[in-house]
Amino acid sequence: MLVYTVRRILGAIPVLVLASLLTFVMIDVSGDPLAELRMQTPAPTEEVIQQESERLYLDRSMPERYWLWITGVGGNGDIGLLQGEFGPSTQGQQYEIGPAIAERLWTTLRLVGIAMMLALGLAIIAGCVSAMRQYSKLDYTLTFIGFLCLAMPTFWLAGIVQASGVELNQLVGGQVFNTIGDGRYNAEGQPLWDQFANAFAHMALPTLVLMLTSFAQWSRYQRTSMLEVLNSDYVRLARAKGLRNKTVIRRHALRTALIPLTTVFALGVAGIIDGAILTETVFQWRGLGDFFITAVENNDSYALMGWLLLSGVLVILANLIADLLYGVLDPRIRYE
Known part of the structure; x- marks a missing residue:
């Protein structure tokens, strides 16, 4: 390995x-x-x-x-x-591209990372449940939700979620969700619980947007993959031997069904980074999305090249992790 x-x-x-x-x-x-x-x-x-x-x-x-x-x-x-x-920036000699990217990187990574993990977990659960209860009411419901989220553009969904957050705050008469800013400096020096509450209030809505857009696609792939595995000969043989259904699903079907999703997950990193640009713009986060928009507006070529190269590195790392996970999910794959 x-x-x-x-x-x-x-x-x-x-x-x-x-x-x-x-x-x-x-x-x-x-x-x-x-x-x-x-x-x-x-x-x-x-x-x-x-x-x-x-x-x-x-x-x-x-x-x-x-x-x-x-x-x-x-x-x-x-x-x-x-x-x-x-490289030098068109935004002035005092503007350093490297430190600007480093400052924005954590803001974007915590948003994208949490959204991807939540989307992946929900996609696996929804895909497996839909496959095991094919053509049931629950399957149709999850399918409808998936296609609905797929059909909604990211910027439009972000606007709807933001407006809903504003209305909810007005309804309860308090600040449940923060709809503007990333809140990095709002709770500095405050107790740990206040810092957590501040982070949740700012991250909940943009994370929900990115999670839904990725969940919709990944859940459909997981459902298709799970259906194919459930109808395979080795799963039928495992059931014929008297193994419990939970054991068959967990030890035999799920691991194999996760292999295609792993590939889609790695390829989806580029898409979720693009979605983060729109989401950060709507919610006014000072992350890499805002960095990209500012670089475009100022025709800052070196800043744009740095952003694109960093995105390429993240995609390559995601594909490397996916390759390593193949060996964990499928014991037939050996790295020698």
């Missing part, structure tokens, strides 16, 4: 290099980082534009800029991923 893990990590390096190259090229050809500066009134002088162009390394060729972005060799100490620098 250790050898396989190391081999998979080493195999991810070329993927990251290719991802960084594609990211750089796409962002580089998408627009002019100095477009907003050129449109200012009064118009800046050519000297100002030239200085800003040199600061952002736009006076160099694309291959040279890519080399600078990766290595930092030949730069001014503010660029080079291998040196921990993401």
Whole structure:
């Protein structure tokens, strides 16, 4: 297992290099980082534009800029991923992209992580129950809920949930849910219970939005996979031997049925990160979603490249974890 893990990590390096190259090229050809500066009134002088162009390394060729972005060799100490620098920002010399990403990362990870774990747990339960009670009223109900959540766009669902939270607060005459902000600094220095209550009040609604969008898709995959396994020969044989139904489901059917869901879960990381952008925008969270929107508005190419590369790393890590889980779920898989 250790050898396989190391081999998979080493195999991810070329993927990251290719991802960084594609990211750089796409962002580089998408627009002019100095477009907003050129449109200012009064118009800046050519000297100002030239200085800003040199600061952002736009006076160099694309291959040279890519080399600078990766290595930092030949730069001014503010660029080079291998040196921990993401590059200069169009938002000013005082704005450092690396620390900004690090500050926002935990805000997004706690939202996305909790939402994914809740969605995965509920999807497994709902999928298994639907499969074991196929065509029952409960199955139809869970199917309706799943398709309903699938049909709702993330931004629309987030708006509905936010409005419902506001109405609930007005109904009870108190602040049950906070519908704006992530509340990171609201309870600093307060007792542990107050900090927990503050975190719950701010996280409940955005977590619910991300959970529902992922749960809807994953539960359908789990139901389909579970139905296929329940109708397999080895499950029929286990029941014919007199094993209890709970034992058959837990030891034989469920483990095999989780394998396709593991794949879908890994691939769904990119989708839930995209959903976090919209959710954080609606609930005004200062996470990576807000970082991405701000970078787009300011045409901050190096910030966008850093965000996209970080997203790629998270997707690669999720797929690595999924590969390792295959061996746990299916004893026939061996890593040698």
